[in-house]
Amino acid sequence: MTVPELRMSLRFFADWDRIELVRRAVSDSADAVFADERFKDAIGMVASELLENAVKYGAVDALVELSVIRSLDDGADVVEVVVTNEVKAASPSVDALRERLAWLRSFEDPVEAYTAALLSAGDDGSEGGLGLVRVAHEGRATLECDVSHGGRVRVSATCPTPPWEERRATA
Amino acid sequence: MHFEDLEYLNSGTVMAIVQTIHRAKKAGVPLEISYCGALEWQRLSFDPMKVFALPGAVDIVAVARSEGGT
Numbered sequence: 001m002t003v004p005e006l007r008m009s010l011r012f013f014a015d016w017d018r019i020e021l022v023r024r025a026v027s028d029s030a031d032a033v034f035a036d037e038r039f040k041d042a043i044g045m046v047a048s049e050l051l052e053n054a055v056k057y058g059a060v061d062a063l064v065e066l067s068v069i070r071s072l073d074d075g076a077d078v079v080e081v082v083v084t085n086e087v088k089a090a091s092p093s094v095d096a097l098r099e100r101l102a103w104l105r106s107f108e109d110p111v112e113a114y115t116a117a118l119l120s121a122g123d124d125g126s127e128g129g130l131g132l133v134r135v136a137h138e139g140r141a142t143l144e145c146d147v148s149h150g151g152r153v154r155v156s157a158t159c160p161t162p163p164w165e166e167r168r169a170t171a
Numbered sequence: 172m173h174f175e176d177l178e179y180l181n182s183g184t185v186m187a188i189v190q191t192i193h194r195a196k197k198a199g200v201p202l203e204i205s206y207c208g209a210l211e212w213q214r215l216s217f218d219p220m221k222v223f224a225l226p227g228a229v230d231i232v233a234v235a236r237s238e239g240g241t
Contacts, residue, residue: 023179041179041212049182115219121189131182138215 006033006070006079014055014064014085023048026068030079033070036162043068043079046139046157049131050083053155057093058085070161081141082156094147097155100129101143110137174217175207175234185216192223201228208233 008029012018027044034040047066054064065084070077087094107113114137117130135141141157172191174180188204195202206217214233221231 038211041210045179045212048179052181052183111215111219115222118185118189118219119222121186130185134182134185134216138212 003072004033004070006030006068008066008068010066011063012066013061014051016052016055019048019051019055022051022066026081029068034161039159039162042139043081043159046081046135046141046159047083049135050081050155050157053097053131054083054085054153057087057091057097058153059088062086077161079159079161080156081159082154084152084154086151087147087153094153096129097132097145097153098147100132101145104133104136104143110140113137172202172204174213175205175210177213179212180216188220189223192220192229196223196225196229199228201230203230203232205232205234207235209235 006029008026010022012022014022023044026047027040030043031037031040047068051064051066058064062085065082067082068079069082070079104110104113107116110133114130114133117133121130132143135157136143139157139159141159144156144158146154146156172188192202192204204217204220206213208214217231217233223229224231
């Protein structure tokens with residue numbers, strides 16, 4: 001069976017300006033494949049938030065890898081967004097990442113986690129892992145992390161694609 | 172504050188908005204935040220912020236489109 005394919009792979013020195021370029025590229029590519037405005041916005045946000053975390057918590061001046069791949073394995077139609085980056089040895093951010101994902105899974109509905117994260121935020125503007133919560137809530141994503149590759153953290157967000165019947169008709 | 176023409180905001184900006192809500196409440200400054208109810212990403216980001224709403228003091232409202240201002 002031949003179906004539209006989305007397959008992107010980047011390895012780059014991520015900074016804030018480049019992340020915005022990549023967000024737009026991911027969004028536009030998803031739009032080209034799926035022709036769905038909601039999914040376009042969501043998948044760009046997912047890529048951007050994961051890349052921002054890699055920059056904030058990863059090793060300085062290290063390359064960051066991003067892949068965005070549509071998968072139809074096991075009957076599921078999903079787009080998997082994966083960001084891999086280096087972290088400093090014994091970085092506390094790895095434990096914080098695991099704890100945040102465990103906390104996220106404790107909610108039945110990601111909107112409850114998003115609301116709880118907003119309510120628990122201090123008035124000092126501290127973010128406290130809201131990016132991952134948005135990925136789960138707005139991206140409808142299932143999040144996983146793998147820190148077993150010696151000094152490298154791999155965070156994946158598996159996002160269901162929207163129903164075909166809701167996609168825009170293409171000319 | 173009008174956000175309805177915005178193409179994207181990151182989580183840091185979401186927290187800045189929450190911070191602004193807290194500060195406006197403390198200062199007793201009325202605040203209205205408007206967003207585009209037709210855009211799903213804006214609905215998903217802003218609807219839950221209504222937990223901070225206090226009629227007349229902090230209003231978070233969905234609008235059809237930009238009415239100008241920033």
